[in-house]
Amino acid sequence: MYQNPDLHCHSHFSDGTLSPSALAQMAVEQGVDLWALTDHDSVDGLAEAQQAAQALGLAWVSGVEVSVQFLGETIHIVGLGIDTQHPGLLALLAANRHCRIPRAQAMAAQLEAVGIAGAYDGAMRYCQAPELLSRTHFGRFLVESGHCANVAEVFRHYLTEGKPGYMPPAWASLADGVTAIGAAGGLAVLAHPARYKLDALQMDALFDAFTQAGGRGLEVSTSAHHPHEISHYAQQAQQRGLLASCGSDFHSPEESRWRLGELPPMPAGLVPVWSALPISAD
Numbered sequence: 001m002y003q004n005p006d007l008h009c010h011s012h013f014s015d016g017t018l019s020p021s022a023l024a025q026m027a028v029e030q031g032v033d034l035w036a037l038t039d040h041d042s043v044d045g046l047a048e049a050q051q052a053a054q055a056l057g058l059a060w061v062s063g064v065e066v067s068v069q070f071l072g073e074t075i076h077i078v079g080l081g082i083d084t085q086h087p088g089l090l091a092l093l094a095a096n097r098h099c100r101i102p103r104a105q106a107m108a109a110q111l112e113a114v115g116i117a118g119a120y121d122g123a124m125r126y127c128q129a130p131e132l133l134s135r136t137h138f139g140r141f142l143v144e145s146g147h148c149a150n151v152a153e154v155f156r157h158y159l160t161e162g163k164p165g166y167m168p169p170a171w172a173s174l175a176d177g178v179t180a181i182g183a184a185g186g187l188a189v190l191a192h193p194a195r196y197k198l199d200a201l202q203m204d205a206l207f208d209a210f211t212q213a214g215g216r217g218l219e220v221s222t223s224a225h226h227p228h229e230i231s232h233y234a235q236q237a238q239q240r241g242l243l244a245s246c247g248s249d250f251h252s253p254e255e256s257r258w259r260l261g262e263l264p265p266m267p268a269g270l271v272p273v274w275s276a277l278p279i280s281a282d
């Protein structure tokens with residue numbers, strides 16, 4: 001079985017800075033032995049990712065990170081082993097991407113109102129298309145223009161609820177996102193569960209809604225999780241009968257604390273998500 005899988009990262013097809021080929025190269029150099037590229041709401045980098053992985057003899061599985069909403073909170077669902085041509089999933093991803101354009105315009109208008117001009121064009125300098133604009137691209141602009149020292153500081157002062165530059169998104173519902181991944185033959189994984197601003201009751205409701213919609217996996221080991229959170233969500237995976245996943249959520253060498261393949265190993269006794277995945281180039 002795999003010793004060092006990394007099933008969550010981003011390329012320049014969403015808010016990462018590297019190409020899928022460069023990520024595949026880094027994965028191999030870092031000792032990753034099973035890899036998935038999971039761009040936000042886009043599968044456009046997957047053909048290049050698969051080709052690069054194949055050329056390097058790296059085991060690969062298709063992936064995407066779908067933005068959804070639940071109880072007013074943005075939740076991320078990683079879909080692994082998806083059919084990248086599935087019309088229903090592609091339609092849902094396209095709708096999510098489409099809502100990024102008016103959202104980005106509203107974010108820029110808010111920033112302008114607090115004296116930060118040119119944010120839309122500034123963010124676009126880091127982005128391939130308006131429909132891919134994310135808060136990360138605005139964050140890079142705010143750092144480059146000297147308003148913040150780094151992207152972490154950006155999210156403390158801007159772009160989050162109650163701060164300038166926050167615009168409530170209009171993502172697909174949790175149920176629709178999870179269902180679309182399942183319909184495309186994929187396995188839905190609840191990403192970085194410790195990141196959500198939900199209390200214990202709301203987290204319970206999230207798990208229930210996720211599993212009722214067909215969700216099957218839980219990200220246990222990821223760069224957003226402290227060691228005690230890894231233990232907590234390992235227990236949750238066991239108690240709730242969910243398959244355990246792990247991924248660095250790597251975005252860029254300059255911004256990400258952990259590179260591909262630098263995750264702590266998952267606690268023992270979990271059923272790994274890759275036991276249920278169709279993996280190519282094994």
Ligand code: AMP
Binds near residue numbers: 134
């Ligand atoms: P969006 O899809 O436009 O809502 O942007 C979400 C992205 O912003 C995430 O995938 C992260 O890459 C980034 N992000 C969100 N919160 C933070 C944070 N506190 N620090 C750094 N990056 C963040």
Ligand code: MN
Binds near residue numbers: 010015040136251
């Ligand atoms: Mn991101």
Ligand code: MN
Binds near residue numbers: 065076191192
């Ligand atoms: Mn995420």
Ligand code: MN
Binds near residue numbers: 008009010065249
């Ligand atoms: Mn991610």
